[in-house]
Amino acid sequence: MLATAIQPRVMEFIPQALDSAPRLHLLVVDADAAVRSACAEIAFGLGYAVENTGDFDQARSLLRGRAVDILLVNLPFGNARALELIAEVKLLYPQLSIIAMTASGTVNAAVEAMRSGASDYLTKPFAVDELSSVLERAAAGLTTDIAARQLRERLRLSQGLGAMIGRSAEMEKIYRILSKVALSTHPVLILGESGTGKELVARTIHAYGPNASKPFLPVDCGSLVPTLMESELFGYVKGAFTGANRSKDGLLVSAADGTVFLDEIGELSLDLQVKLLRALQEKEVRPVGATHRVPVRARVVAATNRDLAAMVEKGAFRKDLFYRLNVVNLRLPALRNRREDIPLLAAHFLNRISREHGAKFTLSDEVLRTMMRHDWPGNVRELENAIERACALSSGPVLHLGDLPTQLQQEGLAAHRATVSRNGTDGALDLPTVQTLAEMEREAILGAIRTLNGDKLQAAKLLGIGKTTLYRKLKEYGIADPMQDE
Secondary structure: OOOOOOOOHHHHHHHHHHHOOOOOEEEEEOOOHHHHHHHHHHHHHOOOEEEEEOOHHHHHHHHHHOOOOEEEEEEOOOOHHHHHHHHHHHHHOOOOEEEEEEOOOOHHHHHHHHHHOOOEEEEOOOOHHHHHHHHHHHHHHHHHHHHHHHHHHHHHHOOEEOOEEOOOHHHHHHHHHHHHHOOOOOOEEEEOOOOOOHHHHHHHHHHOOOOOOOOEEEEEOOOOOHHHHHHHHHEEOOOOOOOOOOOEEOHHHHOOOOEEEEEOHHHOOHHHHHHHHHHHHHOEEOOEOOOOOEEOOOEEEEEEOOOHHHHHHHOOOOHHHHHHHOOEEEEOOOHHHOHHHHHHHHHHHHHHHHHHHOOOOEEOHHHHHHHHHOOOOOHHHHHHHHHHHHHHHOOOOEEOHHHOOHHHHHHHHHHHHHHHHHOOOOHHHHOHHHOOHHHHHHHHHHHHHHHOOOOHHHHHHHHOOOHHHHHHHHHHHOOOOOOOOO
């Protein structure tokens, strides 16, 4: 048990510990000098810098004077000052981890300490390994909190997380959860409509996690028949079925300490749901045709656009598997519920396309207004496809309403007519989009040539097209001399 005799030699070690810059700083507060010394020696052996005091006022001074990571404080029976100290410390230094020590039979005091802000407690007398364990738990919690704070700060200074884009309140909630989830290895269930970016979120969880260097293996649970899906997930041995000329590890095994992403988990058959549940519970799988089991270390992240809770009620999805996968739940917002992110997403896609094609693209005001009004039933994927289409069809660097998909064009025209009608004019007469792309292209080419006094070579350079293309276009227009009036 913990020594009760005073050990003066312990404190002689403390200056050396401080000089070696231990990872975390511990403050021990206890009126019993022998207990303080014993705790200090144990903590020093674990690599902490340690200070101690038996006085609460001095403890406050030490807390103000230097950064303390962990406070180990005794709770004397009937002493309210210790609880006051805990509550005060938690208010002033919320990042600090507090461990309460209580005498045998004062469990109520420990409960009160936890309510006041203590994160853990020890009941005296305690063994050396008990103190070591509680200090290690506190250190692990601090490390996770520090990493989460650093990740949140990176999010605050950026427009998103990794490849995820958005600064809306809905996305900020997702980032806060991700900053914690990514640092663990718990299963995660990602819910959301098609096109909201569920696989992107899964990849982000993996990329910011402790095993980012390990494999990320996605599998579409609805793309294969159950027999093939079983082999894909759990593997098989040589001779298990016709064509099995060699043994093969399944994704759950070959991912090692990485992540297996089960996309559209709602499509998994009930038989496979049973086997997946067993694999998650027992951390091992039995390959098809094998009599032995293979351990599984991979993290599982699942996603679906279906209502799994409703499927559970109907018996189409196992309740026990649902709860096993649903340790952490992330529900991604639809794009229509975070419209303020549309300009950021559009700019992101335009920058990528510009880099790929070596041409700069921007949105006209009318296009951006139309995009902000559209409900985007296909979510971010639909937005990306619309922008890619517009860039492919555009005849210039500015994307106009006529470059968008037909439905968006119609919505833009309807909104324009409604605006003009409210102003008391006939919108059909003033719409700039009645001109076809071919007509706009023709006017641009002829206008450039005339502006440059007939210099076709310079006009081609100005327009960003080849000389041959320009001459071919003039031939199509039936114009021999663009400088003459038509």
